[in-house]
Amino acid sequence: MDFDSIKKRKTIRKFKNLPIKREYIFCLIEAATEAPSAHNFQPWEFILIDSKNIKEKLSAKMAITWIKNLKKDNIPESEIIKRINLSKERINNAPFIIVPCFDTKKVEKYDDERDNAEFIMGIQSVSLASQNILLRATEMKLGVLWLCAPLFCPEDLREVLKIPLNILPQAMLIVGIPDEDPIKPNRRNLKDVIHYNGW
Template sequence: AKWAPSAHNAQPWRFIVVTDTSLKSELLEAMADVWVADMVKDGIPSEARENQRKTSVERFTHAPVLIVACLTMKDMHRYADEARQKSERDLAVQSLGAALQNLLLAAHAKGLGACWFCAPIFCKETVQRVLKVPDDVEPQALITLGYPAEKPRAPSRKPLENYAYLDYWGKKL
């Protein structure tokens, strides 16, 4: 991840590698509580909420390692106007995304299974509280990591012509 390109070479990423079983459980349960509260607001029936909660917690629990990817603006440029500052944040988010892709590729090359989840975006304060993350550092993603029990099939992908154009938007390659 550290070799990923980043805006201004600021490397605005921070990673928390969680291996402690009780801490993983505390984090997952706290995140699930927030998700259930959100599902209540969304009108999801009780039984469906509990099934989704259970499935989610189990999915994460079976991974021996969780990596919480965080974003810091500490070394990014500061601008007086809101529009440029928002763009600077976008640069930082893109940089973190590049680092995460590198992490996923490196894991795959070593035979590890890894999966990127964006759940921390929906419960930043909870993740900050449980993992003692400073207020100025934002949890952005959670990566599950471990040796897979079986080799999963690659997910399907849209055909290239559905998203790549030549010279102008909509012009087929």
């Protein structure tokens, strides 16, 4: 891997209707597990989904929660239908889905306020592993879409995917062969994000 894959990586939202072999996904998971982690606890687990039945169960279950939230936000019915259909279509037609999870038992326990820092370190570790997936996928000419939806409906994933209580799903990574070549969104200028020797 070099800086090139970091520059080339961009979110892909349209995929060719072609399956992705589990061997390719293993390469991505191998990259994930090379990530650093707090205390080297490696608090990551990955649920791999290539079953049409599971994808459909998941999208249907998640849609119910999302509809409830959109109604709470007074989003018009027509807009709700549009968003839900897109979300279901994305999940149902996903060539492959990786759900990176955080094992909340794989942290240092202090029974005081330091536990919050440990919790965050666990999430950071799983995020780094997930970024490795994105970078390795770029090298392999695969596209990835990171969906944050599981954070808003963890119990839906828990039920459909039979996830134990100590495991927190962090995202859904849709992996496939890109069927688009979007322009990568601009980045903020370096001078705007750097603070030398203090804010």
